[in-house]
Amino acid sequence: MPPAPSAAPSAKTPAGEARTVSELATDMLRRTTSLFLAGPRPASDEQLDLYDQMFARLMPQVATDVLAELSKSLAAVERAPYATVRLLAVHPELRIAGPMLAKAQVLTERDLAEFIRTSSPAHLVAIASRRGVNDTLTTQLIARGFPPVRMALAQNLTAKLSEDGYRSLFKIAERDEELAEKLALRTDLPAKLSRAFVAAASEGARTRFIKAAPPATRATLQAAPTRSAGAAMRAMWDYEQVKAEVAALNRTGKLGDSAVNRFCVTGDFPAVIAALALLCVVSIDTIESLLQEERLTDLLLACKAARLSWATTAMILRARPGCDALPADDVEEARKRFEKLVLSEAQWKVRGLESR
Numbered sequence: 001m002p003p004a005p006s007a008a009p010s011a012k013t014p015a016g017e018a019r020t021v022s023e024l025a026t027d028m029l030r031r032t033t034s035l036f037l038a039g040p041r042p043a044s045d046e047q048l049d050l051y052d053q054m055f056a057r058l059m060p061q062v063a064t065d066v067l068a069e070l071s072k073s074l075a076a077v078e079r080a081p082y083a084t085v086r087l088l089a090v091h092p093e094l095r096i097a098g099p100m101l102a103k104a105q106v107l108t109e110r111d112l113a114e115f116i117r118t119s120s121p122a123h124l125v126a127i128a129s130r131r132g133v134n135d136t137l138t139t140q141l142i143a144r145g146f147p148p149v150r151m152a153l154a155q156n157l158t159a160k161l162s163e164d165g166y167r168s169l170f171k172i173a174e175r176d177e178e179l180a181e182k183l184a185l186r187t188d189l190p191a192k193l194s195r196a197f198v199a200a201a202s203e204g205a206r207t208r209f210i211k212a213a214p215p216a217t218r219a220t221l222q223a224a225p226t227r228s229a230g231a232a233m234r235a236m237w238d239y240e241q242v243k244a245e246v247a248a249l250n251r252t253g254k255l256g257d258s259a260v261n262r263f264c265v266t267g268d269f270p271a272v273i274a275a276l277a278l279l280c281v282v283s284i285d286t287i288e289s290l291l292q293e294e295r296l297t298d299l300l301l302a303c304k305a306a307r308l309s310w311a312t313t314a315m316i317l318r319a320r321p322g323c324d325a326l327p328a329d330d331v332e333e334a335r336k337r338f339e340k341l342v343l344s345e346a347q348w349k350v351r352g353l354e355s356r
Helices: 007-039 045-061 066-076 082-089 094-103 109-118 121-128 133-142 149-155 163-173 176-183 191-200 203-212 215-222 230-234 238-251 257-265 269-280 284-289 294-306 310-319 330-340 344-356
Strands: none
Touching: 007 045, 007 066, 045 066, 045 082, 045 238, 066 082, 066 203, 082 094, 082 109, 094 121, 109 121, 109 133, 121 133, 121 149, 133 149, 133 163, 133 344, 149 163, 149 176, 163 176, 163 191, 176 203, 191 203, 191 215, 238 269, 257 269, 257 310, 269 294, 269 344, 294 310, 294 330, 294 344, 310 330
16 A cells, blocks of 8 residues: 655645745736736726736735835826726835825825825825825825925925915924925915015024025015014914805804904904905905004904994904004094994995905
């Protein structure tokens, strides 16, 4: 009788098969990738779906190095298989996800917004480096609060930033000299915010910002007058959230004297300004400018045009950030002027302030 087969060889077989399967899958994945890149590009969604199916079968069986190769190869392809791109983009290893997050054109804004909410700082840096990333996404990236992400956005000269996004970056740059320097190199900086930053920033941040600025604007920044702390603070306020809140109150008919009064009581002056701007149908910049000492008469016009009571108007006059307290005699004089104003005339005059 022949001897019974030894158990040792069969114990090695599974491991041998696993290595063979991985090697075969790697070879097939590379061949499939080469075919996709070298042959005629798939013209229909059905053809792309076939590639997605092939990649989906092979990817779980290959090493991470091979997945990194695949990601790098497909990242620059305009019409890459969508499901494959998404799988690679959500991979926890940056060397696999990074090329897709930074370059893949088939990823939608909705995809990227989802990744921004859930990804690590390193993955967010890759998104922040995308060419032409829009202002909705850059605002979401800034809101995550990671310094490397803010720096990547500042250095990405193709990234689109909203004015509110710039306000947020400038606030941080007041104490972050490196960020201040990177911001100065951008060509799309709002001039108003640049001047406000120079007035409000620390000496080190201010110096590096001006030094890095283009020669054409450097002299203007150096000559910018020093503003009061209150004026600089007003210029740096972030209105993104308060504008949405005020608009929501307005849609439900709840934006009026009581709402503005409440904003004053809680010290939410950005909301006061946003509310006045909406009620007067003028820009936030116009209302901001009325907070200066010499614009008291115009501020009274805006409060009357917004249908505010004298009690709420008086609170606004007394709470203006960065302004000296009004003497009692001045407050009384302001009350008399306010009560003489006619609503229709005040509304007409305030809208005329927009062109000044």
